[in-house]
Amino acid sequence: MRVPSMLLMPFVALFGLVSARSATGDRVLVVLESAAIKDDYSQFWDSLQQRGFELTFKEPKSKDAELVKFGEAQYDHLIMFAPTAKNFSPSISPKAILDSQFKGLNTLYILSPQLSEVQREHLREYDLEFIPSDLVLIDSFSHPSGESASTVLLPPTECAISNGAILSDTTLTGGPIAYPSGTVHSAGLNPYLIDVLHAPKKSYIGQDKILTADETEVVNAVGGKKSKDAVQTGKKASLISALQTRDNARAGFVGSGEVFSNKYWGKTVETVNGKKVETGNAAFVTDFTRWIFQETGVVKVVSTTHFRKGETEPREMYTKKDDITFSLTLAQHVTSENGTSSWGPFHADDIQMDFTMLDPHIRTAMIEDKSSNPADATTYKAKFIAPDRHGVFKFVVEYWRPGWSYIRTSSTASVVPLRHDEYPRFITGAWPYYIAAISTSVTFLAFVAIWLSLGEGDRDRKGKKKAE
Structure with a gap:
């Protein structure tokens, strides 16, 4: 028995609403360096599913791992968990990944101190420089009791970025994030990079071994006295970074793969001070991957529309000094706890609009219009007077x-001068000329009237004298 397709449409729509939580798609390609480590991160994979x-x-050399096939993207997101791999199949090579990122591929790089030179060159494309392979982050004052000092516990209030679009309040106020045997990188001048997690003040970079009180051994471990490289510590030592392009493709760089492991996923650890705390790795990884895979911050x-005062429809041409209203409606991608996603209102108080030709002639703030806000979006309006200059604006x-999607919208309209029949009957600034012209005319008419009246009287008197 065939079921009519019209009856299936509501169920298909409902299934799509429940299953699709990302704004860009739910297909994820995971490139694992070794299948043997897959079970060590089972809780992370389960959370994504x-x-x-x-x-x-x-695997890195899999020939059937194709990001693009016949010109169509096969995956929406990529998890590159192959830090030491030196060879990749052409379809997932660094160049292929960059090409896919230009088309909207979101990528999560899970790294380690043993980075291959191929990966280092690839990461330099994002303006990231990593420390040498034999060095890790060490903190002798903040690590689990009984474990190496290279398993650094990072308090989120001190080390994590305070950005609601990337990390939730639960993560920022939760337990420390375990960062075991992780590498460190420094970010260049790339304006699209975001420092999500940095090292604490008391940490340093060195070899993962127990140091004695010998000063020479300590100095050699952190680079030596003759080292010309700057010592990275505190905010200068980036551990986890993010990047978002102007096309809104996102990428994340995590310097320690153990951050995602089952060992620290919601586990309780004992600090060197004897205090037992629950790690915040699960909450942090969930928030970070939600942002990378465009579940949040979208x-x-x-x-958009624009119209003249007293009207509701947009115009192709406006006249100088017109009162113009520009309206912009924005929506934010919202994911609920039960697995559904939808679009909701987006509230901001720092949105600006430029009315520009070659340079901005008018820049004004956009105010939220609460009287006309729909349930699933937010409308902002800006009111201004058209400049006294004609052209295409x-x-x-x-x-x-x-942390938020890059928004750019542009619409065009012309500003024209008044036509010959659109000028006002009287111009306020011309009243002195009006008065001068009127007074001159009145004076001339009065003079003519007086002259004529005086001339007729003299002629009559002269005529009477001749008659006598």
């Missing part, structure tokens, strides 16, 4: 804030 993602595991433009809105 519970969020509706479809995971496909491949904003889109629903609509653009309504431009650029919103670029760390």
Whole structure:
């Protein structure tokens, strides 16, 4: 028995609403360096699958691991867990990954201190430079009791970025994040990089071994006295970074793969002070991957319009000194705890609009219009007077804030001078000329009237004298 397709449509729509939590898709390619380590991160994989993602595991040299096939993207997200790999299949090579990122591929790089030179060169494309392979982050004052000092416990209040688009309040106020045997990198001048997690102040970079009180051994471990490289510590030592392009493709760089392991996933550890605390790795990884896979921090433009005062429809041409209203509607991607995703209102108080030709002639703040806000979006409006200059202008809105989607919208309209029949009957600034012209005319008419009246009287008197 065939079921009518119309009856299946509501169920298909409901299934799509429940399963799709990312704004860009749910297909994830996981490139694992070794299948043997897959079970050590089972809780991480399970958390992704519970969020509706479809995971496909491949090895670096797998020929069937294709990001693009016949010009179509085969995956929406990529997890590159092959820090020491030196060879890749052409379809997932560093160049292929960069090409896919230009088309919107979101990528999570899970790294380690033993980075291959191929990976180092690839990561330099993002303006990231990593420390040598034999060095790790060490903190003798903040690590689990009984473990090496290279298993650093990072308090989120001190080391994590305070950005609601990337990390939730639960993560920022939760337990320390275990960062075992992790590498450190320094970020260049790339304006699209975001420092998500940095090293604590008392940490340093050195070899993963127990040091004695010998000063020479300590100095050699941290680079030697003659080293010309700057010592990275505190905020200068980046551990986890993120990147978002102007095309809103996202990438994350995690310097320790053990952050995702089952060993520290929601486990309780004892600090060197004897205090037992629950690690915040599970909450941090969940928030970070939600941002990378575009479940959070995603904003889109629903609509834009502009119109003159007293009207509701947009115009192709406006006149100088017109009262113009520009309206922008934005929506934020929202994912609920039960697995559904939808679009909701986006509230911000720092959105600006430029009315520009070659340079911005007018830059004004956009105010939230609470009277006309739909349930699933937010409308912002800006009111201004058209400049006293004719030409082709653009309504431009650029919103670029760390963690949020990059928004840029532009629409064009012309500003023209008044036509000959559109000028006002009387111009206020010309009243002195009006008065001068009127007074001159009145004076001339009065003079003519007086002259004529005086001339007729003299002629009559002369005529009477001649008659006599």
